[in-house]
Amino acid sequence: MANKKIEPLYIYQKLEEMYPEAHCELNYKSVYQLAVAVMLSAQTTDVSVNKVTPVLFEKYPDAEAMAKASYREIEEIIKSIGLYRNKATNVVNMSRKLIEEFSGIIPDNMEDLLKLPGIGRKSANVILSEGYRHPAIAVDTHVHRVAARLYLAKETDTPDQTEQKLRKKFPEEYWSKLHHLMIFFGRYTCHSKRPECDKCPFYGQCRYKG
Ligand code: SF4
Incomplete structure (x- = not known):
């Protein structure tokens, strides 16, 4: 029978034992490039994004360069990933707004991040956590x-509700690592379909009845 009182810190500890190397799998060299990579990663794997960003960032390494690009030029480079037309538009518009209103620098607070085209709360949390080392939990499909x-x-x-619950259940200093641990666990063990329950330390304690 499932034990519904599984301790949050027990979950954290077990996930850390399973994935001590859990980290952001997107490649980037600046907070600006991180923000672009995060925008491109919506409904697409990090592996696919990492295939297009070397060419994209070689040609358009910062907001100034990207703001001058046409949508079409960006579409051509990123056309192998899903939703590439919307993403190309958002990346160029986001860069133009950055230049016009934020001196070309990605903001380090949620309120301003949410003013940028193509950046929602999940992406903003990734940027704050990964780019600025602020405590944050981004809730994607795995989390x-x-x-x-x-x-x-x-x-x-x-x-948003899941994010608030996780923020209450785990101490703030765990949030950023927790996000990576839950992504690795979801990506490599607790798959949406056919999770590998035989390898899982929470077997018998989870809600999944598959
Ligand atoms: S037992 Fe299976 S479904 Fe439940 S958490 Fe573990 S891997 Fe996921």
Whole structure:
């Protein structure tokens, strides 16, 4: 029978034992490039994004260069990834707004990040956590699924609700690493379909009934 009182810190500790190397798998050389890579990664794998960013960042390494690009030029470079037309438009518009209103620098606070085209709360949390080392938990599809299966949130919660629940359940200093640990666990063990439950330390304690 499932134990619904699985301790959050026990989950953290076990995930850390499984994935001590958990980290952001997007390649970038500046906070600006991180923001662009995060925007490109929506509904696309990090591996696919890492295939297009070397060419993209060679030609357009910063907001100043990207702001001068046409949508078409960016589309051509990123056309192998999903939603590339929208993403090309957002990346160019985001860069233009950065130049016009933020001196070309990615803001280090949620309020200003959310003013940028193509940046939602999840992306902003990744930028704050990874780019600026602020405590933040970004809830993507992996984090959402794993949180629900381990009784840290409900399946029916919105990503914002899941984020708030995780922020309450874990000390602030754990948030950024927790985000990476849950992504690695979701990506490499607790898959959406056919999770590898035989390898899982939470077997018998989770909500999944597959
Ligand atoms: S037992 Fe299976 S579904 Fe549950 S958390 Fe572990 S891998 Fe995921």
